[in-house]
Amino acid sequence: MKIKNILITFVSAIALLFSTSVVSFAKVVGDKIILGAAISLTGKYSSNGVHTQNGYNMAVDRINSMGGVKVGGKTYKFDIIYYDDESNPKRAAQLAERLISQDKVEFMLGPYSSGLTKAIAPVTEKYGVPMVEANGASRSLFTKGYKYLFAVLAPANLYLDVAIRTAVELNGGKGVRIAQAFEQDAFSQDVRLGILDAAKETGSEIIIDDKLPKELNDMAATLVKVKQMKPDVLVVSGHTKGALTAIRQISEMKVDVPMLAMTHCDAAKLSKQHGKNSQYALCASQWHKTLTYKDDFFKDGMTYAADFEKEFGYDPPYQSAESSAALLVFKDAFERANTFDQKKVRDALAATNMQTFYGNIKFAPGGQNVDKPMVLFQVMCDDAGKCENKVVAPLKWASAELIHPIPKWSKR
Amino acid sequence: MDFLVFQYPMITIQACLDGLLLGILFALIAYGMALQWGVMNIINIAQGDLVILGGYIAYFMYLYGIHPAWGVIVSPIIMYFVGIAIYKLVINKVVDRDLFISILATFGISILFMQLMNFAFGADVVLANSGYGTTMLFDNNVVLPNSKIFSAFISIVFAICLVVYMKRSKLGRAIRATAQNARAAKILGVDTEKVYAATFGINAALCGVAGALISITFTIHPYMGLPYTIRSFMIVIVAGLGNLPGVAMSGMGLGVFEEFADYILGTEFRIGSVFLLLVLILVYRRFKLSRKREYLK
Numbered sequence: 122m123k124i125k126n127i128l129i130t131f132v133s134a135i136a137l138l139f140s141t142s143v144v145s146f147a148k149v150v151g152d153k154i155i156l157g158a159a160i161s162l163t164g165k166y167s168s169n170g171v172h173t174q175n176g177y178n179m180a181v182d183r184i185n186s187m188g189g190v191k192v193g194g195k196t197y198k199f200d201i202i203y204y205d206d207e208s209n210p211k212r213a214a215q216l217a218e219r220l221i222s223q224d225k226v227e228f229m230l231g232p233y234s235s236g237l238t239k240a241i242a243p244v245t246e247k248y249g250v251p252m253v254e255a256n257g258a259s260r261s262l263f264t265k266g267y268k269y270l271f272a273v274l275a276p277a278n279l280y281l282d283v284a285i286r287t288a289v290e291l292n293g294g295k296g297v298r299i300a301q302a303f304e305q306d307a308f309s310q311d312v313r314l315g316i317l318d319a320a321k322e323t324g325s326e327i328i329i330d331d332k333l334p335k336e337l338n339d340m341a342a343t344l345v346k347v348k349q350m351k352p353d354v355l356v357v358s359g360h361t362k363g364a365l366t367a368i369r370q371i372s373e374m375k376v377d378v379p380m381l382a383m384t385h386c387d388a389a390k391l392s393k394q395h396g397k398n399s400q401y402a403l404c405a406s407q408w409h410k411t412l413t414y415k416d417d418f419f420k421d422g423m424t425y426a427a428d429f430e431k432e433f434g435y436d437p438p439y440q441s442a443e444s445s446a447a448l449l450v451f452k453d454a455f456e457r458a459n460t461f462d463q464k465k466v467r468d469a470l471a472a473t474n475m476q477t478f479y480g481n482i483k484f485a486p487g488g489q490n491v492d493k494p495m496v497l498f499q500v501m502c503d504d505a506g507k508c509e510n511k512v513v514a515p516l517k518w519a520s521a522e523l524i525h526p527i528p529k530w531s532k533r
Numbered sequence: 534m535d536f537l538v539f540q541y542p543m544i545t546i547q548a549c550l551d552g553l554l555l556g557i558l559f560a561l562i563a564y565g566m567a568l569q570w571g572v573m574n575i576i577n578i579a580q581g582d583l584v585i586l587g588g589y590i591a592y593f594m595y596l597y598g599i600h601p602a603w604g605v606i607v608s609p610i611i612m613y614f615v616g617i618a619i620y621k622l623v624i625n626k627v628v629d630r631d632l633f634i635s636i637l638a639t640f641g642i643s644i645l646f647m648q649l650m651n652f653a654f655g656a657d658v659v660l661a662n663s664g665y666g667t668t669m670l671f672d673n674n675v676v677l678p679n680s681k682i683f684s685a686f687i688s689i690v691f692a693i694c695l696v697v698y699m700k701r702s703k704l705g706r707a708i709r710a711t712a713q714n715a716r717a718a719k720i721l722g723v724d725t726e727k728v729y730a731a732t733f734g735i736n737a738a739l740c741g742v743a744g745a746l747i748s749i750t751f752t753i754h755p756y757m758g759l760p761y762t763i764r765s766f767m768i769v770i771v772a773g774l775g776n777l778p779g780v781a782m783s784g785m786g787l788g789v790f791e792e793f794a795d796y797i798l799g800t801e802f803r804i805g806s807v808f809l810l811l812v813l814i815l816v817y818r819r820f821k822l823s824r825k826r827e828y829l830k
Contacts, residue, residue, distance in 0.1 A: 163648075165756055167656040208656075305801055332801035336760045338751040339555075339803075342795040345547050348676075362658045365752050369660060373667050373678035394660065 157226035164208025176444025235259030263487035278315030296324035304359035379526030392508035556788020563768035565739035581758030587744025601661035604745030616737025
């Protein structure tokens with residue numbers, strides 16, 4: 122018995138020693154700047170979580186191989202500690218605590234999705250840890266007065282704003298009749314608020330306003346109403362489920378509507394899963410590879426896409442591109458601050474004004490990026506059934522002309 | 534509140550037809566649940582997850598270039614063995630314990646299945662395209678996707694086959710005997726262990742068929758199983774065990790109820806209204822039972 126007790130003491134002493142050696146992982150070790158990130162590697166957000174992680178890794182490798190970060194005359198390299206938050210907000214908040222208080226990380230990268238970012242932001246704020254996030258677009262993140270939260274992406278309420286304005290413009294400046302169906306979650310409801318604002322400003326009328334459940338896989342009822350009421354624009358936002366269900370049922374029920382605008386088309390691999398049925402759908406996107414923004418690390422969108430595909434074997438969705446951009450922002454801020462003091466880095470982040478391959482980045486006082494408009498692309502297919510996403514709005518970046526109105530199903 | 538559904542008669546017809554076609558599919562899943570509930574006294578919380586797994590089988594066939602409709606043949610065969618395996622690993626240890634233990638066990642299986650499917654197939658929402666086209670009725674005012682009609686048709690075929698099998702075959706008779714009185718059946722030489730395994734297998738196979746049909750008509754996702762469990766649970770409670778016509782009727786009734794709830798209350802209350810109905814029915818049943826008990830005094 123005694124021997125056993127001694128053994129237990131011995132083992133726990135070693136464990137303790139080991140754990141303290143982990144704790145000594147501080148923000149900057151030797152020539153490394155260590156960033157922390159809780160990412161959904163399992164659970165319902167895992168596919169987009171992996172896109173996010175790939176984006177981060179891609180940028181870390183690129184920045185490190187191109188000379189790293191120069192602070193105080195010394196060169197540093199980026200390194201990231203990842204934890205899996207299991208797509209669970211509670212877990213994400215715990216992990217943020219752990220990264221900050223145990224691993225002593227002093228700078229954070231964001232998780233995937235608005236919900237998880239919302240869970241982490243109060244923690245980083247409490248400890249005064251600057252966080253640059255790339256995947257939380259919900260408007261409510263930017264109205265809480267957070268000082269240490271910076272988002273490289275445009276807020277959710279701007280996602281489909283462009284679509285409504287384009288429809289009004291094509292209607293000769295007169296208001297349009299809008300049918301909309303949104304999932305009941307923070308992100309989609311923010312997109313909805315954006316549409317309400319745009320409708321008010323343009324004098325448009327909302328004739329169908331459906332809310333979709335989380336377990337959504339059938340929106341036939343909404344579409345039957347659309348068939349009867351014949352709106353000018355149909356707007357759908359319900360993550361990948363919403364996009365896939367909408368296209369499937371619109372094509373099956375032969376719903377004719379002059380303009381169909383959605384979110385999450387590229388995450389849903391719409392043109393791959395639905396082929397020609399997805400043709401003419403308009404999709405909101407934070408980024409598209411054909412945009413002509415430039416930077417020194419990834420050159421431009423096309424080069425980024427090619428490099429990304431070489432490394433990970435698939436075309437980068439915008440979730441990856443924006444995640445890569447987050448690291449470019451950090452590098453820029455560290456170099457301008459020229460110190461690792463959290464407050465000074467935070468101030469440098471707030472003063473960011475730069476162009477990256479992903480777009481211009483300049484933060485509003487709330488932390489959202491106000492210098493990068495959303496783009497709309499349209500799914501366009503050739504006769505062989507091969508489909509491609511082409512940017513159609515805003516006009517400055519358009520690589521193809523918007524097809525409007527969508528041809529009727531009987532004529533396709 | 535939206536009463537569009539009563540203003541346009543075509544919408545009413547559309548809602549009824551959509552509901553009926555959907556309800557027939559629900560009834561198939563519920564029939565499997567009623568069967569194993571009646572025979573083994575097990576409420577299978579993992580029912581919906583078995584459905585989703587069946588759906589993934591059809592989806593993978595589709596991915597490899599086989600028409601997903603063949604899934605209705607392949608998926609039940611694979612799922613039958615999955616069912617047997619689950620029975621041998623877990624269910625046979627809880628089959629004669631009380632209901633609570635079996636609910637816990639199948640709840641555990643449900644969580645395990647969700648996570649495993651998520652791990653193996655990823656968290657993307659997927660679907661299999663049948664390319665079946667659409668049937669238009671009443672001057673194009675009512676549209677019925679052929680995939681929904683196909684689903685309902687296949688569900689009816691499987692339900693009929695199962696009824697005939699239960700009536701005619703030796704195993705079917707053994708299953709029915711066990712459901713009536715397991716001890717008596719055992720004494721008379723029925724291998725109840727085998728009957729239980731087969732029952733669980735048949736239930737999983739029915740889930741497999743339903744899953745394949747769902748991947749053709751709707752979408753599938755590792756975490757989408759629970760609503761199917763709830764629906765079939767509800768259909769079974771309304772209909773009662775061992776009452777096949779009752780299951781079919783209450784399945785279709787639920788389908789139509791859901792569609793109308795969707796039109797009148799809004800899509801956001803669609804599944805909520807099913808849950809609410811479930812609570813109301815349970816309360817009503819409880820109320821009825823308590824009255825009965827008083828009567829007996």
